[in-house]
Amino acid sequence: MPRNIQVEPLRTEPIEDQAVELVERKGLGHPDSIADGVSESVSRALSRLYLDEYGKILHHNTDETQVVGGGSEPKFGGGRITQPVYILLVGRATTEVNGEKLPYRDVAIRAAREYVSSICRHIDVDKQVEFDCRIGQGSVDLRGVFEQSSVLSNDTSFGVGFAPLSDTERLVLESEKFLTLKLKKKLGALGEDVKVMGYRQGKKIRLTVAAALVDKEVRNPQEYRAVCDEIGEKLRENAATLTRREVAIDVNTADDPELGRYYLTVTGCSMEAGDDGSVGRGNRANGLITPCRPMSLEASAGKNPVNHVGKIYNLLGSLIAEEIVKEAGGDVKEVHVRILSQIGRPVDQPQIASLQILPANGVKLPAVRAKAEGVAQGWFDKIDTIPRLLLTDKLSVF
DSSP: OOOOEEEEEOOSOOGGGSSEEEEEEEOTTSHHHHHHHHHHHHHHHHHHHHHHHHSSOOSEEOOOOEEEOOEEEOOTTOOEEEEOEEEEEOOEEOOEETTEEOOHHHHHHHHHHHHHHHHOTTOOHHHHEEEEEOOEEOOHHHHHHHTSSSOBOSSOOEEEEEESOOHHHHHHHHHHHIIIIIIHHHOTTEEEEEEEEEEEETTEEEEEEEEEEEGGGOOSHHHHHHHHHHHHHHHHHHHTTTOSSEEEEEEOTTOBGGGTBOOEESSSOGGGGTOOEETTSSOOTTSOBOTTSOOOOOOOTTSOTTTOHHHHHHHHHHHHHHHHHHHHTTSEEEEEEEEEOOTTSBTTSOSEEEEEEEEOTTOOTHHHHHHHHHHHHHHHHTGGGHHHHHHTTSOOOO
16 A cells, blocks of 8 residues: 655755754653653563563553652761652553563663662662552453454554754764763763754854752862863863854852852752753753744653554654765755554654655755655665664663
8 A cells, every 4th residue: 555755945144154052851850751751661671571471562651751750958078868768659550461460660660770870870769769550451342453364553643753963963962971981981970861952143153051069979068169160171172072063061050159059969960959850851862942933742752662653653764864965965955754543543644644755955856756755665665673772671661
């Protein structure tokens, strides 16, 4: 069956030529990102359980995790946790097959514990985090849709994607990764709860960085300030490898030494002291929050990777856009992709796949139309590879 793929001009000023651009990324230790990561880790653990036992991924959606902040008393040299963080696992799953009950709660809680431990190095999950699993059995109607001979969409929803990333987008994305995946290994005082906000006006970019510091690694305000200065300096060095634009960086601007106010934590994560988190309130499927670009409000993390288009189409939108830019070899400035499903219809047969293309100067749309359509067709042909890419960590959803 032919697919409804529509190619049209993208009628906009290129993002790099617009006067103002805003981009945000919430770091891996941010409460919203923790909720996303826990939801996705539970989904992947259940997927592996189903694959091991039955050879296919059964119905589940674990995209409603809630993180309820605890209590703490941080202080220079080391404080204490006064109340544990509470993490509630919510969603639906296949809990029984042919009368046999599955250990889904044990699998879900173990996955959540392992994820939090892997991200938050200063948190003792045995003492400082309480996990509660309230995942229940899925809707009969949705399970019926899932069990059809072909994979059918379980929702009428849309996904979007765009490419390539702008300088500002790439800088924000890579700056957070640099802090939470690289610099924290060398800088013991740097926690995982990081947020990077990028603002470009003309050719100048300013990053505002909120970085939680670990109190036991910092003895006094002078050491705290030195760590913040080092974070800023290392970020500037890293930025120089990513963009030629002038970049200004501010770190922990809410600090007020006169009032004794510092972004100081016991665990390196603000969820220790009342900051809550919910799935879908943070980064989109491409890892960024981009109000100057097309975005979907879907929470991709934790959704079923086989038939939930709220996850699949947002991933697919970025993959299609990125490959069109790559295959066009300089003939395309920007690509926006919008894909709409219809519940009960095969996931590889969207109602519409809209490809909006901004050709490079001197290039006409017909010169790249066939190539763009071919890329989209190719991804819909292999849409069943998305679960494997997710389970092997080839794709991220936040």
